[in-house]
Amino acid sequence: MIDVWTLVRFVHIVGAALWVGGQLTISLAVLPPVRTLLGPDRRVSVLRSVGRRFAVITMAVFLPSQLATGLLLAWHNGVTWQSLTEAGYGRLLLAKLALFALVMVAASVHGIAQGRGRAWLARAAATAALTGSLGVLLLATGLTAG
Amino acid sequence: MSEPLDLRPPGRPPRGFKGPFIAWGNLLVLAWLAVAVLLFAVHRELGLPVWLPLHAFLLGSLTNAIVVWSMHFVVALCRVPSPSPRRMGFGLGALNVSVLLVLLGVGTGVHWVAGTGAAGITVLATVHAIHLLRLRRHALTGGYGYLVGYYAAAAVALAIGGTLGGALTAGGMGLYARLLPAHAHLNLFGWLGLSVLGTLFTLWPTALRTRMPADSMRLARRVLPLLLAGLAAMTAGFVLASAWTVLAGLVAYAIAAGVSLAPFELAMLRQRPRRPAPWMLAAASFWFVAAVLIEAGLLLGAGKPDAPAMVVGDLLPVLVVGFGAQILTGALTQLLPVVLGRGPAEHKRVAAVLGRAWQVRVIGGNVAAVLVAVDLPTPLPSLGWVLAAICFGAFVLLAMSVTVPVVVRGALPASNHGGATTIGIAVGLAATVGAVLLGAGGAPGSPEPSSAAPVRTVQVELAEMRIDPPVVRVPPGTRLMLRVVNNGAAPHDLRLANGARTDRLGSGDSELLDAGVIDGTVDGWCTITGHRAAGMTMTIRPAGDGRAGPEGIDPAARPGPGWRPRDAALPPADAGTLHRVELRVSETELELAPGHRQRRWTFGGTTPGPTLRGEVGDRFEITLVNDGSLGHGVDFHAGALAPEEPMRTIAPGERLVYRFTARRAGAWLYHCSATPMSQHIANGMYGAVIIDPPRLPPVDREYLLVGAQLYAGEPGSDPQVAKIDAGAPDGWQFNGTAGQYVHAPLAARAGERVRFWVVNAGPGGTLSFHVVGGQFDTVYREGAWALRPGADGGAQTLGLAPAQGGFAELTFPEPGRYPFVDHDMRHAEGGARGFVDVVP
Numbered sequence: 001m002i003d004v005w006t007l008v009r010f011v012h013i014v015g016a017a018l019w020v021g022g023q024l025t026i027s028l029a030v031l032p033p034v035r036t037l038l039g040p041d042r043r044v045s046v047l048r049s050v051g052r053r054f055a056v057i058t059m060a061v062f063l064p065s066q067l068a069t070g071l072l073l074a075w076h077n078g079v080t081w082q083s084l085t086e087a088g089y090g091r092l093l094l095a096k097l098a099l100f101a102l103v104m105v106a107a108s109v110h111g112i113a114q115g116r117g118r119a120w121l122a123r124a125a126a127t128a129a130l131t132g133s134l135g136v137l138l139l140a141t142g143l144t145a146g
Numbered sequence: 147m148s149e150p151l152d153l154r155p156p157g158r159p160p161r162g163f164k165g166p167f168i169a170w171g172n173l174l175v176l177a178w179l180a181v182a183v184l185l186f187a188v189h190r191e192l193g194l195p196v197w198l199p200l201h202a203f204l205l206g207s208l209t210n211a212i213v214v215w216s217m218h219f220v221v222a223l224c225r226v227p228s229p230s231p232r233r234m235g236f237g238l239g240a241l242n243v244s245v246l247l248v249l250l251g252v253g254t255g256v257h258w259v260a261g262t263g264a265a266g267i268t269v270l271a272t273v274h275a276i277h278l279l280r281l282r283r284h285a286l287t288g289g290y291g292y293l294v295g296y297y298a299a300a301a302v303a304l305a306i307g308g309t310l311g312g313a314l315t316a317g318g319m320g321l322y323a324r325l326l327p328a329h330a331h332l333n334l335f336g337w338l339g340l341s342v343l344g345t346l347f348t349l350w351p352t353a354l355r356t357r358m359p360a361d362s363m364r365l366a367r368r369v370l371p372l373l374l375a376g377l378a379a380m381t382a383g384f385v386l387a388s389a390w391t392v393l394a395g396l397v398a399y400a401i402a403a404g405v406s407l408a409p410f411e412l413a414m415l416r417q418r419p420r421r422p423a424p425w426m427l428a429a430a431s432f433w434f435v436a437a438v439l440i441e442a443g444l445l446l447g448a449g450k451p452d453a454p455a456m457v458v459g460d461l462l463p464v465l466v467v468g469f470g471a472q473i474l475t476g477a478l479t480q481l482l483p484v485v486l487g488r489g490p491a492e493h494k495r496v497a498a499v500l501g502r503a504w505q506v507r508v509i510g511g512n513v514a515a516v517l518v519a520v521d522l523p524t525p526l527p528s529l530g531w532v533l534a535a536i537c538f539g540a541f542v543l544l545a546m547s548v549t550v551p552v553v554v555r556g557a558l559p560a561s562n563h564g565g566a567t568t569i570g571i572a573v574g575l576a577a578t579v580g581a582v583l584l585g586a587g588g589a590p591g592s593p594e595p596s597s598a599a600p601v602r603t604v605q606v607e608l609a610e611m612r613i614d615p616p617v618v619r620v621p622p623g624t625r626l627m628l629r630v631v632n633n634g635a636a637p638h639d640l641r642l643a644n645g646a647r648t649d650r651l652g653s654g655d656s657e658l659l660d661a662g663v664i665d666g667t668v669d670g671w672c673t674i675t676g677h678r679a680a681g682m683t684m685t686i687r688p689a690g691d692g693r694a695g696p697e698g699i700d701p702a703a704r705p706g707p708g709w710r711p712r713d714a715a716l717p718p719a720d721a722g723t724l725h726r727v728e729l730r731v732s733e734t735e736l737e738l739a740p741g742h743r744q745r746r747w748t749f750g751g752t753t754p755g756p757t758l759r760g761e762v763g764d765r766f767e768i769t770l771v772n773d774g775s776l777g778h779g780v781d782f783h784a785g786a787l788a789p790e791e792p793m794r795t796i797a798p799g800e801r802l803v804y805r806f807t808a809r810r811a812g813a814w815l816y817h818c819s820a821t822p823m824s825q826h827i828a829n830g831m832y833g834a835v836i837i838d839p840p841r842l843p844p845v846d847r848e849y850l851l852v853g854a855q856l857y858a859g860e861p862g863s864d865p866q867v868a869k870i871d872a873g874a875p876d877g878w879q880f881n882g883t884a885g886q887y888v889h890a891p892l893a894a895r896a897g898e899r900v901r902f903w904v905v906n907a908g909p910g911g912t913l914s915f916h917v918v919g920g921q922f923d924t925v926y927r928e929g930a931w932a933l934r935p936g937a938d939g940g941a942q943t944l945g946l947a948p949a950q951g952g953f954a955e956l957t958f959p960e961p962g963r964y965p966f967v968d969h970d971m972r973h974a975e976g977g978a979r980g981f982v983d984v985v986p
Binding site: 091092093094095098099102103106119122123124125126127129130131132138139142 | 569573577578
């Protein structure tokens with residue numbers, strides 16, 4: 001049945017697709033050719049520009065929309081503080097939120113490390129954030145099951 | 147000869163592989179190690195047997211490492227032509243498919259899949275051994291020929307050990323306890339041990355950067371026969387269940403291993419190397435010899451024929467963490483730089499990556515080995531496993547970070563960024579696994595224990611490939627608690643099809659397992675590999691019809707936890723002539739048959755209620771307080787009075803005072819006077835008043851047994867009332883619990899005079915009290931002496947109709963265990979029985 005909640009879920013899912021899909025696209029489709037085709041100077045400026053743009057999209061669009069739609073969906077599903085600790089939907093949601101928070105921390109570490117030129121840390125944090133994001137999707141799939 | 151090893155990769159990389167073949171092989175080793183570490187971390191959460199991570203490590207990681215490196219060493223050192231990479235790739239592929247089949251077969255419980263995998267490993271091990279022996283003929287240099295001997299012998303051990311393993315997954319053909327230790331020792335001391343010892347003769351000098359001792363090759367050749375003799379004796383000893391043969395084998399093996407390792411350990415002490423590999427090799431060798439010696443010590447200490455099986459469980463953690471994981475990390479730390487790097491600069495780079503924080507990892511790994519090896523209180527061994535997973539998992543990440551780029555791109559990463567991706571993925575995966583475990587904990591569909599369901603506790607014993615009892619029957623809707631006790635020599639566990647499971651229980655351990663509410667048939671089994679196939683299964687069935695069936699009363703069962711027998715000893719009467727007693731009616735959950743607790747209506751919280759005792763002429767003043775939820779009253783047969791007032795039913799919260807004077811001696815019943823009395827008595831509202839006959843001779847011991855029928859089920863419920871009306875009880879009992887003096891026998895000494903007071907509380911049926919092996923010389927029944935000492939006759943039973951009482955006396959002629967019964971044998975078999983333990 002299509003109603004206003006369908007719309008809220010749609011926005012939530014599109015947000016997740018933007019975030020995880022964006023990371024995957026940058027890692028798998030953008031970075032390899034940029035590394036092989038561009039010289040060191042252009043490479044840095046292109047990557048910096050891509051990174052900035054993605055960070056802006058994250059902060060300005062993705063996070064506000066995910067938080068707002070997520071809160072609405074939780075309210076719609078009757079989630080309470082207490083139910084977050086109960087086995088089942090509540091506990092799964094709590095795990096997803098915790099993992100999402102870790103992903104955000106990793107993404108921030110990536111941004112800061114990139115800015116300070118610590119490439120090894122930036123790269124490790126980026127892959128951790130990407131892997132964790134896939135984990136968030138896995139848990140989200142579990143939430144919609146049944 | 148300062149660099150005895152020429153570690154050039156054997157052969158050219160095949161098409162499609164960018165990295166050298168040996169890098170691919172090592173990637174397999176690391177991948178299996180990663181799988182093993184991950185499985186060790188989560189197998190409990192996922193309900194997988196510990197067997198899986200153990201074999202992912204031993205069979206997956208170590209076996210790949212041995213195959214890859216033994217072939218490499220033989221080719222490089224003996225200067226024989228390398229087999230084609232295609233052929234080696236096929237062999238390695240077949241090996242890994244076989245390992246996967248074994249793991250899948252055991253994980254899913256499909257024997258033929260595991261058996262096919264085991265057969266594959268056996269065939270490959272045999273082919274490997276034959277191939278090695280044929281290579282020896284082509285060896286250009288003779289000096290390292292001993293290596294082929296070690297590796298071929300190791301492969302033969304794997305072929306035999308693998309065959310035994312395949313047999314074990316199918317139950318071990320009735321010889322499980324003998325084949326298991328033979329399998330473990332052939333593979334650990336044969337396949338792994340011989341490969342490692344053979345390699346160390348050349349690897350260690352390289353790691354120490356020292357010259358190979360001149361006579362070490364001769365020494366290697368000399369100790370091999372002793373090692374093989376020891377291994378053969380161990381195997382034969384286990385199969386024949388001869389602990390002494392095993393011990394002889396262990397001692398021979400320990401001496402040979404010690405002799406071959408000692409020169410290197412001594413060299414270590416002299417030199418104090420600053421690099422990781424020698425320390426890891428030294429620590430691993432120490433644990434290897436320690437494990438053999440510990441096992442010999444345990445065997446010597448236990449001296450039991452079934453000790454070998456016990457020893458396997460104690461030893462595996464030491465061998466896995468202390469020896470296996472450390473020898474693998476040590477060898478790879480030494481060898482990978484040469485394989486992955488091209489030229490000294492890259493060697494150094496790889497070595498630097500593999501050596502990161504090595505001191506912490508070596509110390510952590512060995513602390514972990516101590517924690518898992520020594521029998522410590524509960525959180526410590528688990529901490530040891532976590533520590534081991536962190537230390538060796540860290541090595542996997544480091545090694546992967548340099549191996550993966552070489553395998554995928556054919557070269558180390560250009561910059562110093564190597565490993566960032568691998569570490570990042572690992573961190574992300576770890577966080578995801580943690581979140582999934584957090585989120586999935588306590589599955590939403592699992593039946594939450596409902597407080598309304600009646601609880602029943604049944605003892606289950608695990609021993610010698612059997613679960614006893616094999617079938618547990620409980621009424622549908624019962625919440626079943628299983629007290630699981632391992633009385634066998636080997637470790638066991640119990641897993642139920644509904645997901646409930648115990649920890650792995652060592653010999654003598656026990657655990658209370660909540661089996662949940664039983665609504666349908668639930669199968670149970672031991673998850674240790676092969677035990678289920680060997681017959682360690684059980685079934686929990688909702689009881690069908692049948693008299694005792696519906697309530698699942700089993701008088702032969704064990705009492706539940708916390709159960710205390712009612713003291714049957716009858717103390718003498720108080721000195722005074724006025725006896726004031728307060729009787730509070732309460733509805734209490736009691737154990738009315740072993741392991742079967744249910745709500746009972748009681749006087750004073752117990753069934754029977756408190757016993758009153760006095761002499762003729764004594765005055766009794768009883769205050770009845772109704773704390774229950776129904777109307778109750780009381781009727782004392784020991785007094786005579788107009789019943790209307792004192793025996794009236796009082797409502798909950800009310801109280802009444804009941805006074806009577808005992809005019810006549812006897813063993814009297816008191817019971818609830820509220821209608822329907824059959825239900826109130828059947829649900830536990832009765833007790834005894836003993837009025838001693840004048841000049842009652844003293845005896846050594848006096849016991850009181852109040853017999854009654856047992857009606858299970860919710861008090862006052864339709865099914866229970868129907869059984870009471872039909873006179874079809876679920877069992878019989880003395881003093882409120884069926885069979886309780888079977889589990890807590892009464893005590894007496896030979897020659898002592900013992901008086902048994904008996905009252906039949908009913909509500910229906912007769913009671914015919916009898917002591918098996920004894921004769922009564924005194925019987926007092928319903929106010930009259932039926933028999934006195936000195937007469938010629940004797941009595942075999944004290945027969946009582948409902949609400950009758952009396953006593954019988956006897957002396958036990960000699961020490962022994964004397965059963966006492968209600969000699970209506972249906973009653974005895976239904977719980978009206980117990981024992982008197984008579985000591986000298």
